[in-house]
Amino acid sequence: MKNIEDLIQKAVELQNNGLGTGQIADELNVSRETVTWLLTRSKKEIAAPAPKDISVNWSSIGKSATRLHYISLALCDMVLETLEKTNTEVDVVVGVAASGIPLASMMANELGADFALYHSRKGHDMVQPGQKGTISRNFGSVAGKNCVIVDDVITTGSTTMEVIEQLREMDAKPRVVVVLVDKKGADTIANVPIQSLVRIVRVD
Template identity: 65%
Template sequence: MKNIENLIQKAVELQSNGLTSRQIADELNVSRDTVTWLLTRAKKDVSTPAPKDISVNWTNIGKNAYRLRNISKVLCDMVLETLEQTDDDVDLIVGIGLSGVPLASLMAEELGTDLAVFHVHYDPADDRNLKGDFSGNFSDVRGKKCVIVDDVITSGSTMMAVIQRLREEDCKPVTIAVLVDKKGAEVISDVPVRALVRIVRVD
């Protein structure tokens, strides 16, 4: 129960800092329904049943550069395995901001590719309306083959938006590499998903 109380406290803190429910969900690696439930529980409304979700906290990896580098190498190994199976190659790693960028940076170095960063934007009036664009401070994505990197896939909506934007720029996503896949997806928008950990509910 202590972990739930910590999540409630963090959700309330993030909301008081002006984050939308979508941004809170991204920060806590939970669904938007879970954020709504956490914020409702903070108001002592215990009548709402808890959503079926799993919170992912990978702070023990993210706070340590040595661990982050080694996890990135494992993800690279999984990407290389996929490229060997598909007889394909890549010349770009695309990190989804914010949490996917450190992993993507290390993977681009390890694989000897360019690096691009995708910034996610939400409509303040409707945070379910996800948009985004590529940072001009990193590599251009046009005409390249890429690996998309993020920390956690929850619903897959962010990943679908990134894939759509890449295709609009004539960039071919070859595979997706993530630490944790909560959706249990083998493929998203015809792009294979390689996850270090895949969570599947059996209830």
């Protein structure tokens, strides 16, 4: 995406295809607030100030299994470096749907760990208070196990917090979160270390 008009066009296209605000935010790697602003702006309504956000397009990685493989190796290296400090082994790699799944499955293979899949509530616009995402029963169990959480981008940290809380409620032990890009800039979320290939910090 080269400019705001491209983002607006893509957001409208995704909405017309039936995606909700959370799903569009996932696809464009921006916050829900930014999606709302893009869709509002597309209708030429009263101009609100643009939210402070950064769009991340990593499709040049995502479209190539070879590139995904090499990126997953780099993420594995970061996981092992973090877990060496606490002498902890990886039992399960948890991929956050949808963008964390390809990296997480490759990482699980490389680390000799089980693979689990987390469905976030973020993709649904009508989320009820207290409603949580779920760990898919079709993949590895997390109960009592050391877990590595894998996603593509941290924007606000809300999805990461949701996954950590859900894992803890299932008696799992979230040990580290790894992402391609961290837009929040936090060292930890809920006392779980965050590792990213790229950390973006706004200087306003």
